[in-house]
Amino acid sequence: MTDPFNFDAPVPLAFGVNRLxxxxxxxxxxxxxxxxVVLVSDPGVAAAGLVDKAAAAIEGGGHSVQAFxxxxxxxxxxxxxxxxxxxxxxxxxCVVGLGGGSSLDVAKVAAALAVSGDAVEAYxxxxxxxxxxxxxxxxxxxxxxxxxxxxxxxxFSTEDRxxxxxxxxxxxxxxLLDPALTVGLPPSLTAATGVDASVHAIEAATTRRRNxxxxxxxxxxxxxxxxxxxxxxxxxxxxxxxxxxxxxATIAGIAFDVTGVGIAHAMGHAIGELAGVHHGRAVGLALxxxxxxxxxxxxxxxxxxxxxxxxxxxxxxxxxxAALAAPAYEAWLREVGLRLSLDDHKLKADDADAxxxxxxxxxxxxxxxxxxxxxxxxxxxxxxxxxxAAA
Numbered sequence: 001m002t003d004p005f006n007f008d009a010p011v012p013l014a015f016g017v018n019r020l021x022x023x024x025x026x027x028x029x030x031x032x033x034x035x036x037v038v039l040v041s042d043p044g045v046a047a048a049g050l051v052d053k054a055a056a057a058i059e060g061g062g063h064s065v066q067a068f069x070x071x072x073x074x075x076x077x078x079x080x081x082x083x084x085x086x087x088x089x090x091x092x093x094c095v096v097g098l099g100g101g102s103s104l105d106v107a108k109v110a111a112a113l114a115v116s117g118d119a120v121e122a123y124x125x126x127x128x129x130x131x132x133x134x135x136x137x138x139x140x141x142x143x144x145x146x147x148x149x150x151x152x153x154x155x156f157s158t159e160d161r162x163x164x165x166x167x168x169x170x171x172x173x174x175x176l177l178d179p180a181l182t183v184g185l186p187p188s189l190t191a192a193t194g195v196d197a198s199v200h201a202i203e204a205a206t207t208r209r210r211n212x213x214x215x216x217x218x219x220x221x222x223x224x225x226x227x228x229x230x231x232x233x234x235x236x237x238x239x240x241x242x243x244x245x246x247x248x249a250t251i252a253g254i255a256f257d258v259t260g261v262g263i264a265h266a267m268g269h270a271i272g273e274l275a276g277v278h279h280g281r282a283v284g285l286a287l288x289x290x291x292x293x294x295x296x297x298x299x300x301x302x303x304x305x306x307x308x309x310x311x312x313x314x315x316x317x318x319x320x321x322a323a324l325a326a327p328a329y330e331a332w333l334r335e336v337g338l339r340l341s342l343d344d345h346k347l348k349a350d351d352a353d354a355x356x357x358x359x360x361x362x363x364x365x366x367x368x369x370x371x372x373x374x375x376x377x378x379x380x381x382x383x384x385x386x387x388x389a390a391a
Contacts, residue, residue, distance in 0.1 A: 024061015
């Protein structure tokens with residue numbers, strides 16, 4: 001079992017089994033005694049009893065709580081604006097995000113806009129800086145994958161577009177990592193969110209903006225996920241495995257917050273928009289379809305990825321080692337139970353064109369620019385076709 005610890009990352013981390021019990025104290029330190037708190041979550045987390053549990057911890061510290069749980073996957077801009085309105089009307093002094101990436105993304109940007117911000121769409125795609133005078137905010141992830149607890153990006157949607165806001169003002173003041181809160185996640189979602197973390201880590205280790213510090217963090221996250229995710233999937237009550245996966249997801253988040261992400265996220269967002277594929281599964285399948293070609297372009301980076309995935313690279317040259325990354329990754333995806341075929345979403349070969357086109361949309365093309373590989377519509381179409389054909 002990993003012992004409780006604190007770590008002064010760009011977002012302070014507080015880790016421990018049942019660490020949620022100290023949430024009221026955390027709020028008092030950053031917002032003062034008897035604060036009104038807006039607790040942002042989603043219906044699934046509420047149904048699991050975790051909203052009530054968090055509210056009890058907040059109220060136990062002498063604060064009052066207003067819960068907002070109308071958050072969907074790929075949260076709407078209107079939900080962000082509703083949380084901002086609730087924070088202003090209630091006189092809130094702190095915002096807590098509890099849940100997966102959607103709830104955390106809404107909480108961070110709503111807190112940033114709660115004092116002086118405009119409607120959230122005014123900040124889409126970096127159109128203007130996010131205000132720096134927002135409310136203090138705390139992230140409590142209930143999944144281990146998105147890294148949203150430590151990143152400066154918030155993703156939200158209108159009815160027809162997936163958008164993002166970015167800025168230092170979106171950093172949480174504290175990320176509270178309690179593996180006990182992830183135990184109720186079903187095996188399929190444990191696998192998909194853990195795969196999401198692996199994509200963050202591998203892209204961080206291979207993009208144009210990688211550096212020795214981010215790469216060390218990223219490869220460490222890959223090794224930890226390789227070692228522990230299958231156990232977390234197979235033994236959901238195993239708090240040791242859950243803790244290691246949660247820490248790995250956060251480490252990967254710290255890494256990719258510096259480096260950005262690449263092709264897997266551009267394609268993953270595209271198939272999520274086109275066919276509603278779960279984000280973690282989408283980016284994992286996209287990376288699986290593009291890794292072999294990318295390894296030929298940046299073999300030094302992918303040789304290290306192959307080693308982190310446990311491939312037998314000892315004694316091999318850089319290019320030979322790099323070539324083992326893709327098969328090692330696919331084998332690991334199968335090991336943790338990720339479904340490689342997209343036939344459940346009825347994607348067909350003809351959809352490859354639409355996926356390639358969406359990758360070049362304004363909200364996605366910045367990821368293509370970050371990737372170490374230069375992609376064209378033709379090469380993206382080929383990659384999308386490989387992804388759709390996988391079985």
